[in-house]
Amino acid sequence: MAALEPGRATVPSPSRRRFEDRSVIVTGAASGIGRETAVRFGREGALVTVADIDEEGARQTVEAIKAGGGVARARRTDVSDPEAVRAMVDGAAEAYGGPHVLHNNAYWAPLGRPVADTTLPEWHRTIDTTLMSVFLGCKYAIPRMVAEGGGVIVNTASTAGLVASPSFAAYMAAKGGVLALTRSIAFDYGKQGIRCNAVAPGLIRTPATDPVFRDQDRLDFLTGKLLLGHAGEPKDIAEAVLYLAGDESRFMTGQTLVVDGGRLIA
Template identity: 35%
Template sequence: MKLQNKVAVVTGGGSGLGREFCIQMAHEGAKIVVADINKKNGEETVKLIEAAGGKAYCFEINVVKTEHINNLIASVLEVFGTIDILCNNAGITGERTKCHQVTEDSWDTVLEVNLKSIFLMSKAIIPIMIKQGGGVIINTASASGIIASAAGVEYTAAKHGVIGLTKQLSYEYGHEGIRVVAIAPGVIKTPLTKQFSNEDGPFHQLTMNAPAGRYGEPIEIAKVVTFLASKDASFIHGHVIPIEGGSTIL
C-alpha cells in the first residue's frame, strides 16, 4: 500500500491509460478523483475501484476551462481535504497529416488539450501542494515527445511541450517539495489507439522494429505511474520516463 491515504487527481481517468492509472493507484491505497469530460466513463471507473474495495470520486470536467478546474479543486478539498498527486493525463490525437495540410483548428485544439491543460491544472494545484508541504505531478507525454513520428505536427509539438513544461516545473518547485515527472508511452492498446495498433496502422513498423517488438498494455504504464507517485521514486525529478518498448532508441 505505497499510496495509503494519498489523494490522487487523474485527468482523463474515465478510460484507457487514465482508467488503469486510477485502478492501480487505488490498489496501492490512494483515494482517487476521476476527472473526465465523459461523466459516464468516469463513473464506470469509480465503480471498478469501489468493487475492488477502493475509494473514488468522479468529477466531470473540461480541463481547458479554468472555472471547471477551480470547481474541481474546491470539491476535492471539500471531500478529501488535500491533493497529494496530480496525473495530467487527458489528451487527444490530431489530424495525423503533414504540416501544410493541418488545419489551424486542429493545431489549436490539440495544443490546448494536450499542453495548455497541464499548465492550467498545475498552476491551480501547485499552490495547494506548496501549502501542504509537497506533492507529485505526473504528466503524460509520449514517445512522440521524444522523436518525430506519424502522430503529426500538432501532437508531436504538444508532447515535446509537455516534456519542456515538466522540466521547468521541476526546476521551479522541486525545492518546495513538489516532484514533477513525465512518462512517454509508446503505442498502448487502449480505445484511443485501437485504430493505430494493427498491421495497417501508421506506427506498426516502428513498434515491431523496436526491441520489445509489440504494443504495450495499459497496466505496464500504470505500474510505472504508481511507482513514480510513491516515495520509492523520491529522487526522480524533472525527467521523462520512456515506456515504449525501445522505439525511441532507433
C-alpha cells in the same frame, strides 16, 4: 549493508498500501491509460478523483475502483477550461484533502495531419487539451501542494514529444511542451517539496490506438520497430506512473521515463 533511513524513505511494508489516504487526481481517467492508473491508485489506498469530459466512462472507472475496495469520485472536467480545472482541484481538496498527487493524462489530437493540413481549430484544441491542461492543473494544484508541505505531479507525455512521428504536428508540439513544462515545474518548485516528472509511452493498446490494432499491416510495421516485438498495455504505463508518484522515486524530478518497448534506442 547501510540501515534504511527512517520514515517515508523506507521501503513500504507489504501490509501498507503505497498511497493510503493520499488524494490523487487523474485526468483522462475515463479510458485507457488513465483508467488503468486510477484503478491502480485506488487499489493502493488512494482517494481518487476521476476527472474526464466523458461522464459515463468516469462513472465506470469509479465503479471499478469501488469494486476493488477503493475510494473514488467522478468529476466531470473539461481540462481545457480553466474554471473547470480550478473546480476539479478545489473539489478534490474539499472531498479528500491535498491534492497530494496530480496525474495530468487527458489529451486530444487529430491523426494524420502534417502542419500545413492542420486547421486552426485542430491546433487550438490540441494545444488546449493536451498542453494547456497540464499548465492549468499545475497552476491550481501547486499552491495547495506547497501549503501542505509538498506534492507530486506526473504528466503523460509521449515518445512523440521526443522524436518525430509522421503527420502528428500539433500533438508533437503539445507533447514537447509537456516535457518542457515538466522541467520548468521541477526547477521552480523542488525546494518547496514538489516533484514533477513525465512518463513517455510508446505504442500502447487503448481505445485511442484501436485503429492501429485493427490494421494488421500497420500493427506489424509498428511493432516490428520495437525491440520487444509487441505493443504495451495500459498497465505498463500505470506501473510507471505509480512509481513516479510514489516515495520510491523520491530523488527523481524533472525526468522523462520512456516506456516504449525499446523503440527509441533502436
